[in-house]
Structure formats: C-alpha cells, structure tokens
Amino acid sequence: MDAHCEVNVNWLPPLLEPIYRDRTVMTVPIIDVIDLNNFRYHSENHNGDYRGGFDWSLLYEKHKLTAQQEKSRKYKSEPYDSPTHAGGLLAIDRNFFLRLEAYDPGLLIWGGENMELSFKIWQCGGSIKWVPCSRVGHVYRKFLPYDFGQRKKGPLDLYNYKRVVETWFDPKHKEYFYTRVPLARFLDHGDISKQLSLKKRLRCKSFQWYMENVANDIIPDLPRNMHWGELRNLGTNSCMDSTLFGPPSLMKMMPCHGYGHTQLIRLNVEGQLAVTEYCIDGDQENITLVSCSSRVADGPWSYYESTHFLIHRPKKLCLVQQPATHRLFLRPCHKNNNYHKWIFQTLRPWW
Numbered sequence: 187m188d189a190h191c192e193v194n195v196n197w198l199p200p201l202l203e204p205i206y207r208d209r210t211v212m213t214v215p216i217i218d219v220i221d222l223n224n225f226r227y228h229s230e231n232h233n234g235d236y237r238g239g240f241d242w243s244l245l246y247e248k249h250k251l252t253a254q255q256e257k258s259r260k261y262k263s264e265p266y267d268s269p270t271h272a273g274g275l276l277a278i279d280r281n282f283f284l285r286l287e288a289y290d291p292g293l294l295i296w297g298g299e300n301m302e303l304s305f306k307i308w309q310c311g312g313s314i315k316w317v318p319c320s321r322v323g324h325v326y327r328k329f330l331p332y333d334f335g336q337r338k339k340g341p342l343d344l345y346n347y348k349r350v351v352e353t354w355f356d357p358k359h360k361e362y363f364y365t366r367v368p369l370a371r372f373l374d375h376g377d378i379s380k381q382l383s384l385k386k387r388l389r390c391k392s393f394q395w396y397m398e399n400v401a402n403d404i405i406p407d408l409p410r411n412m413h414w415g416e417l418r419n420l421g422t423n424s425c426m427d428s429t430l431f432g433p434p435s436l437m438k439m440m441p442c443h444g445y446g447h448t449q450l451i452r453l454n455v456e457g458q459l460a461v462t463e464y465c466i467d468g469d470q471e472n473i474t475l476v477s478c479s480s481r482v483a484d485g486p487w488s489y490y491e492s493t494h495f496l497i498h499r500p501k502k503l504c505l506v507q508q509p510a511t512h513r514l515f516l517r518p519c520h521k522n523n524n525y526h527k528w529i530f531q532t533l534r535p536w537w
C-alpha cells in the first residue's frame with residue numbers, strides 16, 4: 187500500500203481470505219479517508235457500495251454496484267467483483283503477480299499502472315474483489331508537491347495510458363480512447379512487444395470479453411468524432427472553454443491557447459458536442475456543461491462547414507457569442523453575423 191495509509195482494526199484476515207481460497211484473486215480494501223489537515227479518520231460512508239471503473243480517457247472512476255451484484259450478495263460484508271482498482275492499496279499472491287510479469291516496466295513514474303494490472307488480471311484468468319470488511323485509511327493530497335520533470339515526447343500520463351490501451355484494448359475500444367483523447371494518436375508509446383507476447387503466451391481474453399463480462403454497465407460506446415479541435419468564434423476569435431468546473435456549469439469563451447484540455451471540443455456523429463468527459467447543451471439563456479446522455483443517439487447539434495453555423499436542432503437555433511459580454515446562448519441564425527459563426531480549429535501536439 188501507499189506510504190500515507192493507516193490500517194484499521196482487523197484489516198488483514200478479510201483481505202487474505204479470498205486469496206487463500208483462490209490464488210488468482212486480487213483483493214482491495216475499502217479505502218477510508220484520513221483528513222489531510224488534521225489526520226482525522228473518516229469512514230468512506232457511501233450510501234451503498236462502490237466498485238472501480240474507468241472512462242475512455244482511462245481515468246479511474248467509482249461506480250455503484252449493479253442491482254444484479256447487490257442481489258447476488260447474501261450479506262453486505264461479502265467481497266464483490268470490481269472491474270478496476272484505484273492503485274494504491276491491494277493484496278495479491280506473489281507468484282500470481284509474477285506470473286503476470288508484475289507491472290509493465292515501460293510505464294513511467296505515475297499513472298495507468300492500476301488500469302494495466304486490472305485489465306491484465308481479468309483478461310488473463312484472474313479476478314479483482316473489493317472487501318468491505320477490510321478498511322484502510324488513506325491521506326488524499328490536495329496538490330502534487332513536485333512535478334514529474336519535463337518530457338519532450340508528450341504528457342507522461344498519456345504515454346502510460348497509451349501503452350495500456352495499445353496492449354489490452356481491442357481495435358474497437360482503442361478507437362474509443364482516440365476519439366476521447368484525439369491528441370494521443372500523435373504520441374509515441376515506445377516498445378510494447380513484450381507486453382503483447384505475454385498476453386499471447388497467457389492466452390488472455392479479449393477486451394470485448396472483459397467489457398461484456400466484467401465492466402458491462404460502467405461505460406457506453408463512444409460515437410466517432412465528426413469534428414474536433416478548438417471551437418473558435420469567427421467574430422471574437424476566442425475559444426469555447428469548459429474551464430475546470432464539472433457539470434452543471436456555464437461554458438465560457440477564453441483566449442485560444444492551443445493546448446486542448448478544456449478547449450478540445452468534439453462533435454460526434456450522433457450530434458453530441460463534448461468536452462472532456464461531458465456534453466454541451468443550451469437554450470436562449472445559457473450554454474451549459476451537462477452530463478452526457480447515456481442514450482448515445484441523443485445529441486442536439488449539427489455543424490455546417492459551408493455556413494459555419496453550429497445549430498441546436500431541437501430548438502432550431504444557432505450557437506451565438508454575445509460580443510460585448512462574451513456570453514453564449516442560442517439565437518436565430520444570421521448569415522452575415524460573424525458572432526454566429528464557428529470553426530473547429532485543428533489542434534496539433536505541442537510536444
């Protein structure tokens with residue numbers, strides 16, 4: 187486990203018991219919270235139990251147990267299957283871990299190793315169980331006190347994620363990753379031939395199998411991008427930006443910076459206008475960051491390259507920037523008004 191942890195009473199026996207029964211199980215304790223300001227210990231008291239997931243950018247997420255999982259447990263104290271884990275705390279049989287050749291030694295410094303181990307375990311015949319009766323406290327830091335140094339070859343976490351994706355995903359799921367993180371296509375992820383031959387030698391199952399049998403409910407398919415880049419207004423020459431707030435929040439207009447992140451806007455074939463993990467919707471008052479509808483074919487937007495209009499189809503109105511206030515809303519389209527016109531400005535890697 188991470189160094190900044192403190193174990194709770196009787197944490198170990200329940201963590202070891204599933205491994206005693208089956209050496210291919212990796213167990214994970216429930217991670218309680220140690221307050222970084224005063225070291226007070228809080229129970230991670232969710233209403234119900236959670237398990238580990240991920241989004242298509244390979245960020246770790248927590249999801250509620252499915253109804254089926256809840257029903258199959260006789261007692262709340264029973265360990266349950268989890269598609270992934272957070273990475274800091276785990277128990278695994280040493281021989282099993284080494285049979286899986288531990289972590290990909292090509293992963294650098296920080297990020298992605300929890301996903302690598304999770305996919306590898308499940309696809310290569312093992313399983314991951316979270317253990318409600320084993321509790322360990324963990325200090326979540328507020329910021330990184332150091333950086334990871336300068337990399338000339340692109341962002342470090344993206345490098346690691348791409349190694350994991352290129353090793354464990356099927357072609358279809360790789361496309362979802364590159365749809366969600368288009369700049370990752372330009373990144374050199376190094377040599378993964380050893381990882382691919384391990385996968386072959388252990389006769390590991392496909393990612394499709396993993397998605398259907400382990401992670402079936404946590405993440406919908408991602409429709410292909412029709413346009414992506416900075417969404418630049420022709421009137422003001424500034425860019426749409428989600429800033430760092432989650433939904434619901436107002437979309438802003440900011441100076442274009444060329445780095446993507448919260449300015450990398452994607453319009454997919456189903457008409458969803460998306461930024462990071464979220465979608466953009468709007469009305470005559472506001473343009474808002476919202477959670478994407480789980481119904482994939484639910485996007486309201488169409489983009490017309492000839493007119494540069496971005497049209498909200500259900501409302502039959504155009505995305506418009508108000509020049510004086512920089513605010514965004516929907517208005518009837520005017521073909522002579524540049525504040526009604528948009529381009530998806532191509533982004534290229536800065537590394």
Ligand SMILES: [Mn+2]
Pocket residue numbers: 188190274324325
């Ligand atoms: Mn930690």
